[in-house]
Amino acid sequence: MLAVETHQLTKDYETKDTFLRAVNNLNLKIEEAEIYSLLGPNGAGKTTSVRLLTGLLRPSEGGASVLGLDIVKNAQEIRGKVGLLTETPAIYERLTVRQNLEFIARLYNVPKKDIRHRIEEIIDLFDISEKIDLPAGSLSKGMKQKLAIARAMLHDPPVIFLDEPTASLAPESAKIVRDQILKLAKTEKRTFFICTHNLFEAERLSSRIGIINHGSLIAQGTPSELRELKKDETTTLFRFDQWSKEIKDYFETNKLEIVEMDTERKIISVIIPKIEQDTPGIIKELIHQNHSIVEVKHEFPTLEKIYLELVESESVPRENHEEEES
Ligand SMILES: Nc1ncnc2c1ncn2[C@@H]1O[C@H](COP(=O)(O)OP(=O)(O)OP(=O)(O)O)[C@@H](O)[C@H]1O
Ligand SMILES: [Mg+2]
Structure with a gap:
């Protein structure tokens, strides 16, 4: 059974005189134990998708x-089964951390005998145990967020939706959250559906990434599949012991596009169209011409670069778009 499956999932927000398609014919298949990240600009439709999938909104189509x-x-039934961290989680500020979690445990029917242990376990995992008997309102912003994440996972849900889980977290807290997500997916086969703007995080965490813009999925794949999309933009950096003008001449004569050159750092960065095939020959030739190479490094396009290019190429006003042929 798939953890999440959508068919042409669509949500329109309509008032008397406005119409907005926030989610447009979304087709997703997410397997159990996947960590699926939805990336997209502000207003792309991520939160709306999560609200649809957690039964908080009804689809239009x-x-x-x-x-x-x-x-x-x-x-x-879905709401009772899944874990959900909303974009702006509300916690009961006057209740203690423990009471907040006890409330949720009862709401989700965690067996009474397990509640105490489970709360202590999860609080410990997220490193907020020392605050357990303080009012939740006295926690720092990041600690509140960790409490909210702990709360979403408290009842051991098989599928967990996290809307921007680490946006307000300091690096070490974000790492705790990431490590927990990875561990739960791996050892307990939990499925995660995460909305994020953090490309670094998406790349490290996700089994697959979907990029959404104007409500439509514009790309999807494993992080390396997405990077493959722009494989021809991979650059190769050469660093030399000594710089000489002939280095530049060599690349120019061989019609290799130079993307960066810094004679002080003695580097040159070029695009080699047949990278696998041609790199060894280039190195050989440079050595043959008596240039001592200190370093050769392929620099693959980052997910950020790919994301920005995809999103920007999509941002042309709709009216100017020819209908996609595919
Ligand atoms: N209740 C609503 N009524 C009308 N329009 C809405 C409503 N909720 C969201 N929208 C609109 O739907 C679009 C998608 O919003 P959504 O919150 O899903 O985006 P998002 O991808 O989560 O953005 P962000 O990264 O800023 O959180 C936006 O244009 C937003 O203004
Ligand atoms: Mg959102």
């Missing part, structure tokens, strides 16, 4: 299932 349950017919 199309549909979806989570753990085999229909998001419209079984909305309530």
